[in-house]
Amino acid sequence: MNILVTGGAGYIGSHTCKELFRAGFQPIVFDNLSRGHSRAVKWGPLIQGDLSDRELIERCLRENQVEAVLHFAAFAYVGESVSDPGLYYRNNTGGTLNLLQAMKTVGVRRLVFSSTCATYGTPVFLPITENHPQQPINPYGQSKLMSERMILDFGPAHGLQSMILRYFNAAGADPEGELVEDHEPETHLIPLAIRAALEGTALRIFGTDYDTPDGSCIRDYIHVSDLARAHVLALQRLLDGGASGIHNLGTGKGHSVLEVAAAVEKVTGKRLRQEISPRREGDPAVLIADSIRARSELGWTPTHDDLEEIIRTALRKPG
Ligand code: UDP
Numbered sequence: 001m002n003i004l005v006t007g008g009a010g011y012i013g014s015h016t017c018k019e020l021f022r023a024g025f026q027p028i029v030f031d032n033l034s035r036g037h038s039r040a041v042k043w044g045p046l047i048q049g050d051l052s053d054r055e056l057i058e059r060c061l062r063e064n065q066v067e068a069v070l071h072f073a074a075f076a077y078v079g080e081s082v083s084d085p086g087l088y089y090r091n092n093t094g095g096t097l098n099l100l101q102a103m104k105t106v107g108v109r110r111l112v113f114s115s116t117c118a119t120y121g122t123p124v125f126l127p128i129t130e131n132h133p134q135q136p137i138n139p140y141g142q143s144k145l146m147s148e149r150m151i152l153d154f155g156p157a158h159g160l161q162s163m164i165l166r167y168f169n170a171a172g173a174d175p176e177g178e179l180v181e182d183h184e185p186e187t188h189l190i191p192l193a194i195r196a197a198l199e200g201t202a203l204r205i206f207g208t209d210y211d212t213p214d215g216s217c218i219r220d221y222i223h224v225s226d227l228a229r230a231h232v233l234a235l236q237r238l239l240d241g242g243a244s245g246i247h248n249l250g251t252g253k254g255h256s257v258l259e260v261a262a263a264v265e266k267v268t269g270k271r272l273r274q275e276i277s278p279r280r281e282g283d284p285a286v287l288i289a290d291s292i293r294a295r296s297e298l299g300w301t302p303t304h305d306d307l308e309e310i311i312r313t314a315l316r317k318p319g
Contacts, residue, residue, distance in 0.1 A: 002026045002064045003235065004108075006051060006099065007072030009036025012114065012170055012227055014179050016070060017043045019228035025235070028064050030057070031073065040179055051095030057102035068110035068238060070231055071099060074144070077187060078118070078282060081140035092143035097150055104158045110238045111151060112163045112231055117248070117287055119145040119166060127290035130166070130246045138282055148246075161244050163234035168220040168250035168289045170227055172310040181224070181314060189257060190221070190314050193264040197272045205257055207279035210286075216257035218286040220250035223304035223313070233298040245297060250289025251305040260307065267311045 003020055007013040008029030013036070017027040021043035029041045032050040049056045051073055060066070074092040075081070081088040096113075103111065118141035119134045136142045154160040171190050173180045181191055196203040208215040230249050237245075255263075265272045294300045304310055 001067050002028055004028050004030055004060060004064070004066045004069045005072065006030045006069065007036060007074065007114070009033055009038060009040050009046065010072055011181055011183065012167070012224055013070070013072035014040035014042075015174060015224045016072070016228040016231045017041070018174065018178065019225070019232050020070075020235075023232045023236075025232075028060070028066065030060055035075070035183075037182055040182070042178065051091070051098050054098045054102050057099060058106055061102060061106040061108050066108055068112070068235055069099065069103060069108060070112045070114075070235065071096065072114040074114065076140065078138050078140045079187070081138050081143065082282075085139035088139045088143040089146075092140075093146045093150075096147040100150060100154050100160070103160070104154065109159050110161050110235070112165065112234045112238070113147065113151055115144050115148055115164050115166045116141065117166055117168050117250070117289065119148065122284045123287065126286055127252060127288040128248065129290040130248055130293055155244055161238050163238060163244065164246040165227075165230060165234060166246070166248050167227055168222050168248070168287060170224050171221040172223040172225070172304060172313040173316060174225060175304065175313045177316040180316070189219075189260055190264070190311060193261055193272060194268065194311070194314060197264050197268045197270040200270075200273070202273040202275040203261060204275050204277040205261070206277055206283060208258070208276050209279070212256060212285055214256050214258045217283055218254035218256050218288065220252065220254055220288045221260075221307060221310055222250050222289075222302060223310050226302040226304055230294060230298060230300045233300050237298060245293075247294040247298060248289040248291045249294055249300075250291050251302050252289055252291055253305065254286060254288045255307050263307050263311055267308050267315065
């Protein structure tokens with residue numbers, strides 16, 4: 001069964017293609033390679049294209065007899081979204097609208113959407129459930145929330161069945177070493193901490209004056225292969241005729257920046273130089289998921305939820 005995977009050359013998309021293939025599906029990647037890598041497309045064909053090209057999307061859906069779409073393609077740098085919001089609304093929100101219109105035209109009615117805890121904004125309670133108010137504090141979160149709203153409106157209007165998955169902090173890499181986390185520029189804590197430890201450079205700690213036990217920010221790090229499995233479960237549920245749904249994906253456990261730094265030292269066996277820096281704008285003190293719904297409705301359980309194990313998989317190189 002052919003599944004179109006937009007953004008399938010990216011970090012989470014490529015890990016999901018592996019999981020799809022393993023579950024017996026045929027992923028067909030649709031990616032403009034602006035941020036993804038063709039070397040990460042290993043489990044099916046790559047169609048190089050942009051979501052602004054509606055005709056191309058329609059052709060891909062039709063010619064490949066696509067049964068469902070997994071939609072990852074998006075820009076995901078919060079800072080960039082603040083300095084260039086138009087880029088995010090055009091690519092993320094506009095791209096999603098084009099995809100939805102193309103799916104409607106061709107009659108593809110199942111969609112799993114890659115959303116984010118950034119749609120919640122600053123938490124008003126913890127852990128964050130799916131019913132937490134959604135008040136994004138940056139254009140990236142807004143662009144994803146607007147996409148969610150469009151998807152939900154296409155349900156009753158056009159019979160679209162959807163699963164919206166809101167990830168917390170995606171981390172780690174394929175435990176079998178076939179894929180790596182490969183962002184340029186890299187802004188995420190775990191790869192930066194590993195790089196600093198291995199190269200002997202300093203890791204900047206963005207704020208140690210938060211209202212948390214050690215003063216640094218707390219995040220819920222969820223292994224990318226666990227995210228990938230959740231997508232396959234969500235897809236299977238839609239194909240089995242299950243109702244549309246919205247699910248948080250996290251472990252429910254929080255780790256502070258200083259704990260991550262200590263774990264990186266332990267796993268690499270190297271001392272990590274730390275440079276205490278000012279807070280990064282827009283960082284809430286604590287983000288932790290309540291993922292009970294995904295566990296009960298999708299039958300999903302994170303299996304790589306040990307921080308040191310996540311870091312170990314992030315260390316591996318392909319080959
Ligand atoms: N962080 C840090 N130094 C870095 C990168 C990130 O202290 O060089 C902190 C950041 O402020 C946040 C946490 O690490 O509290 C996770 O940041 P990341 O960018 O990995 O993910 P985000 O939470 O922004 O999605």
